[in-house]
Amino acid sequence: METIIETKHLNKAYNDRVTALADVNLAIEKGEFVALLGRSGSGKSTLLNILGGLDAPTSGEVRIGGKNIDFSDRKSLITLRRESIGFVFQSFNLIPALTAQENVEYPLLFNYHEKAARRERAADLLATVGLADRAHHYPPEMSGGEQQRVAIARALVGDPLIVLADEPTGNLDSKTRDEIFDLMRQVNRERETTFLIVTHERELGRRADRTIELLDGSVVL
């Protein structure tokens, strides 16, 4: 198996006092579906942001797809986000002014693709997440579950190696939460996209391939 995410001695401290991550060593294989568990403040989101190139570690190494990430090189971080990473956030992470279709196309405006290509890919993905008939609806016209489906489609539009999801089911009722979770698992199986999902719900962890638990910035073994 190919290791797609690897961290070595990853540390993150804020103001030299608050330790968010302490010596985190991880290895996640291609196609794995991993749940990152932990209480709030345990450093889950910080780890996710560092892996996605949004935040920089204080020390340590990160390798994504076999390549070392240089956190001082802003351009390479942007390229990483455009080409290798798909993000799903907690609710309200769509652009309210754009339709579902346009929201899914949105990343391809930066990771530039021509209009026809954008349209086709977004339409395919909306069909994949079961929202082909909602393509021209705006986020406020959709339910929370539907919005997260659109967000998943958006995360997949650049054909990333990894999808990083930060509490993607945080604001959803339990039935919808299960549906979203199932959808992500389905995508994971069909496309072999690696998923790393931050959650504080243990029962979702049980349905993942593997769980990693953080406690006060360290991996609990």
Place this chain on the structure above:
Amino acid sequence: MILGRLLDYLKVSAHQVSRKRMRVFLTALGIAIGVAAVIGTVSLGEGVRYQAVEAIKEQSDLTLIEATADIRGGAIQFITPAKIDELATIQHVEASSAVVREAYTTKRQTYLEVVGIDPGGIEGVIQPKFLRGENLEPGSRQAVLGHDVAETLQRYEGVRFGDTIPILIRRYDEDGMPVDEEVQFTLVGVLQERDDAFDQVMLIDRGVAQELRGDEAAFDGVLIRVDSPDAVFGVVDDVKALGLTAEGAFQQIESVNQLMDVVVLVLAFFAGVSLIVGALMIVNTMVTSVFERTREIGITMAIGASPADVVHLILAECFYIGLIGGVLGNLLGIAFTGAINAFGKPFIITRLGDTFSTFAEGDITLITPEILAIGMAIAIVLSLVSGLYPALKAAHLNPVTAIRTGV
């Protein structure tokens, strides 16, 4: 591809702008009022300029130019036969004739401004209408008098049509003592009143004038008749290109233009102060907009937008505000000038009096496509400049904090 990308940004921003129509409209109105004020004042200035130039064109012989010697870089550019030939070949020159200028006095000490010119040149360049008599005969000591000078000579010296005019030409003998030589000219023609310099001039044959001066090759200038008023400034430029000076009624237009340039600039400057207010409104609106969308901008960056992309998206929104402001500003400006014409004109005309009676017929404001285009450009450029600060502010957001803390 760059154009396609630009259109894509504009499309996304169009969605953003259309969500906040009222806010965008009010902000655009701020810019629009500034643009309308500039258009109103500039068009008033341009209108007054236009009317003044038209009045000059009507009241003076604009198409008559005189080319004279000039001093360029310390060397005098004389009128030479070669230059005379070159002047004649300038485009739009209908006729040209070299002249000699003299100042003679009559026996009774009446001062006479004299122009020595070929009789053919009188026909072609001066285009005279004879009140009495006819043109000079070449080579003869005959004179044609302008309307006013003819009246003066008749009143004070009793010189009538057909009489001879006794003229004293001052010369100096070997000892440097002045000696006056008397020369007789026969008055063969009197011109109708023209309201220009020729009313005061005595026209004689150029050869005769050169002979009396004692210099057969003397030229003081070349009178040029241009075929249309519109071509005058082009011909003036060509004359200057030959190293000569050009004089004529067109200089009045030049002075009016210089004056109006300053007036329009000063008016536009004061009107432009309201543009600053409009620009600050845009800064305010966009800073608010960026603040409201902090989380959205953070997410945009997380999914792959570079800081430059964010700047472009925000500036694209400002472009729309500018576009709407420009259109509204032009419409308001047109309405504003209409109001100036309807209510301001009677007031201005009563103040200016009869001299500017030509104003009564036309509009005192003049809106040209250029003014509207400039109004549009001001609105758009100003909006983009105003958007720069909010856009850079947005681009410098830290995506992590923006997503966590954003609204």
